[in-house]
Amino acid sequence: MLRRTICQADVELELEPVDPILIKSGYSTIDGPDMVPVVTYRSGDREYYFPGSSLKGVLRSHLERIARTLKPASVCIPYYDRRRDIKVPVDSERNSDGCSYRARGDNDSSSESYADSCAACRMFGSLKFGGRFSIGDAYPVPGHSPTLEQRNGVGIDRFTGGTVSGVLFDLQALTGGKFRTHVRVLNFELWQLAALNILLLDLQDELISVGSGRSRGLGRVKGSVTKYNLSYVPRTEHVAGLFDFATDEEKTQYQLHDWSPDSPIQLAGGSRRGLRSVFDLTSDWTERLSPLAPSFEQFLNWHGGPKGDVSNRNREEANA
Numbered sequence: 006m007l008r009r010t011i012c013q014a015d016v017e018l019e020l021e022p023v024d025p026i027l028i029k030s031g032y033s034t035i036d037g038p039d040m041v042p043v044v045t046y047r048s049g050d051r052e053y054y055f056p057g058s059s060l061k062g063v064l065r066s067h068l069e070r071i072a073r074t075l076k077p078a079s080v081c082i083p084y085y086d087r088r089r090d091i092k093v094p095v096d097s098e099r100n101s102d103g104c105s106y107r108a109r110g111d112n113d114s115s116s117e118s119y120a121d122s123c124a125a126c127r128m129f130g131s132l133k134f135g136g137r138f139s140i141g142d143a144y145p146v147p148g149h150s151p152t153l154e155q156r157n158g159v160g161i162d163r164f165t166g167g168t169v170s171g172v173l174f175d176l177q178a179l180t181g182g183k184f185r186t187h188v189r190v191l192n193f194e195l196w197q198l199a200a201l202n203i204l205l206l207d208l209q210d211e212l213i214s215v216g217s218g219r220s221r222g223l224g225r226v227k228g229s230v231t232k233y234n235l236s237y238v239p240r241t242e243h244v245a246g247l248f249d250f251a252t253d254e255e256k257t258q259y260q261l262h263d264w265s266p267d268s269p270i271q272l273a274g275g276s277r278r279g280l281r282s283v284f285d286l287t288s289d290w291t292e293r294l295s296p297l298a299p300s301f302e303q304f305l306n307w308h309g310g311p312k313g314d315v316s317n318r319n320r321e322e323a324n325a
């Protein structure tokens with residue numbers, strides 16, 4: 006995308022499990038992306054961490070839910086391709102084939118792919134491009150390792166509601182601890198910065214759950230922002246996004262969203278690091294950046310949802 010760095014947001018995040026996080030060992034779950042801690046050994050000690058890829062999956066599905074609530078069918082269902090005969094139970098989402106399976110023609114350029122992609126794919130990527138949002142693995146803060154206990158679950162027959170003899174599954178429950186990770190959004194549009202803040206605030210308010218049994222209200226995590234920096238290569242005195250720095254041609258090719266807050270959000274006291282000016286918003290990002298919030302819904306309405314024709318991707322690819 007644009008092949009140059011213009012702006013980026015860097016956030017340091019601490020995650021604390023509020024409830025025990027259930028991990029079903031040896032099972033993959035079918036109720037959406039699971040954020041399962043993974044064990045590793047560091048200087049001889051067992052240590053649990055949350056892989057960045059699964060954190061990204063949880064945050065993506067949370068943002069997708071918000072987007073569908075604000076505007077039905079505004080984001081794709083990433084792995085849904087109607088040619089594979091998968092049934093989508095909700096009427097309003099029946100045309101929400103994954104952006105990965107859509108195209109204008111045989112060889113879409115990266116700007117066309119970006120322009121046609123839904124909000125979630127523009128933010129988190131698809132099979133066609135990497136997306137702007139990245140998050141690292143979350144490791145325990147020294148001195149704040151979680152504890153892990155073994156629990157046994159009993160298999161329940163879904164038909165009779167009784168127990169099934171011989172079906173015992175292993176559950177591990179992770180409690181306590183504090184994990185630290187880093188989030189980056191590169192070359193953001195202002196609505197993407199708004200989307201990042203929505204996710205951070207929902208983490209802060211314990212609205213995001215991880216692990217197995219999320220539907221039973223388990224696995225809430227609290228996220229606290231310990232650092233929030235915005236960096237710009239071009240000079241700016243207010244919070245700006247990609248649209249403000251792109252050429253007219255880029256604005257059209259990439260279909261960048263033309264939006265700015267009612268009055269400019271001032272940036273002051275930046276420090277120069279190499280080519281970048283870095284602004285530290287750690288102490289007041291929630292209030293200072295709150296005027297950006299409406300831009301997310303306005304983007305969804307303006308963009309209209311995933312574009313590109315499903316039939317333009319060839320069948321062999323769909324069946325591969």
Ligand SMILES: [Zn+2]
Pocket residue numbers: 080081082083103104105122123124125126127131311
């Ligand atoms: Zn999409």
